[in-house]
Each structure stands twice: as C-alpha cells, then as structure tokens.
Amino acid sequence: xxxxxxxxxxxxxxxxxxxxxxxxxxxxxxxxxxxxxxxxxxxxxxxxxxxxxxxxxxxxxxxxxxxxxxxxxxxxxxxxxxxxxxxxxxxxxxxxxxxxxxxxxxxxxxxxxxxxxxxxxxxxxxxxxxxxxx
Numbered sequence: 001x002x003x004x005x006x007x008x009x010x011x012x013x014x015x016x017x018x019x020x021x022x023x024x025x026x027x028x029x030x031x032x033x034x035x036x037x038x039x040x041x042x043x044x045x046x047x048x049x050x051x052x053x054x055x056x057x058x059x060x061x062x063x064x065x066x067x068x069x070x071x072x073x074x075x076x077x078x079x080x081x082x083x084x085x086x087x088x089x090x091x092x093x094x095x096x097x098x099x100x101x102x103x104x105x106x107x108x109x110x111x112x113x114x115x116x117x118x119x120x121x122x123x124x125x126x127x128x129x130x131x132x133x134x
Contacts (some may be wrong), residue, residue, distance in 0.1 A: 005069035006043075012063065018052070019060040020092075024045035031106060040072075040106040046099035050092040052083045057096045064100075075103040 010021050014062045031040040049057035061079045064070055081098035 002069060002072070005039060005067065006064075009060075009063050009067050009069060019056045020050035021047060021060050022050075025035065031104065040104035041074075041106065043060070043102045044099065045102075046097070048084070048095040049081075049099055050095050052094040052096070054079065057081065057098055064102075068101075071103045072104055074105050075101075077101050 003122045011021065023045055026047065027044045029044075050059060057079045061076065064076060070076070074115075077100045078100065079100075081096045083094055084097045085094045087093075105133055
C-alpha cells in the first residue's frame with residue numbers, strides 16, 4: 001500500500017510540469033529494538049528531478065509531505081542536491097540529483113517518537129497542527 005501511494009506521488013498523473021522525477025534507488029530499513037532509536041524505520045530515496053530548477057524538486061517534496069502516504073512518517077529531509085548536466089542530446093539536459101531520508105513513526109505501544117512535522121496548505125501557508133486538519 002505504501003509503495004503504491006509513493007509511486008502515485010512520483011508519477012503525479014503524468015503531470016511533468018509540476019515535477020518530473022525518476023529514481024535511482026529506494027531503500028527501506030526497519031526500526032530497531034534499541035531503546036535509543038525511537039524511529040519505526042526509514043525510507044531513503046535518491047534520484048533525479050528533471051530541470052535545473054529547484055522549484056520542481058521542492059514541489060515533489062511538498063507533494064510527499066501533503067499526501068496520505070506521509071501520515072506514518074515524522075521526518076523528511078529538506079530538498080537539496082546538485083545539478084547534473086548531460087551532453088547526450090536528450091531532454092532534459094540537466095536535473096537535480098537528490099536524496100531524501102524519511103523516518104517512520106514508531107509502532108510499539110508506549111514508544112516515544114519525535115513530533116510529526118506540521119503540514120502546510122496552499123491556501124494557508126501557516127502551520128496547522130495535524131489534529132486540526134480537515
């Protein structure tokens with residue numbers, strides 16, 4: 001279910017004007033029984049965001065955070081990376097190479113986890129506590 005949700009975000013109904021992503025790697029790590037590790041596990045992705053414009057990578061990041069897929073996570077790295085140029089006469093000729101690490105909330109009863117990042121809406125860019133969203 002989670003992978004289906006994630007790839008719905010990546011595909012974005014084919015809307016390449018919003019973001020155009022292709023992945024190199026997707027790695028999942030389960031949570032640890034270690035008391036110091038409060039995470040329920042991690043999902044790491046790295047790949048490319050077509051175009052040298054950081055806005056498209058930022059839009060992909062925003063789409064992840066605002067999708068139901070992210071409801072079980074409490075952290076995602078901020079958009080960053082580097083521009084890669086290709087000289088192969090194909091389109092796109094450049095892209096942002098990026099990686100995101102996402103941390104899952106712990107699943108064990110009574111386990112403390114870091115507070116979930118607050119979502120923002122396009123209509124109101126101020127933070128809305130997760131329990132107050134409609």
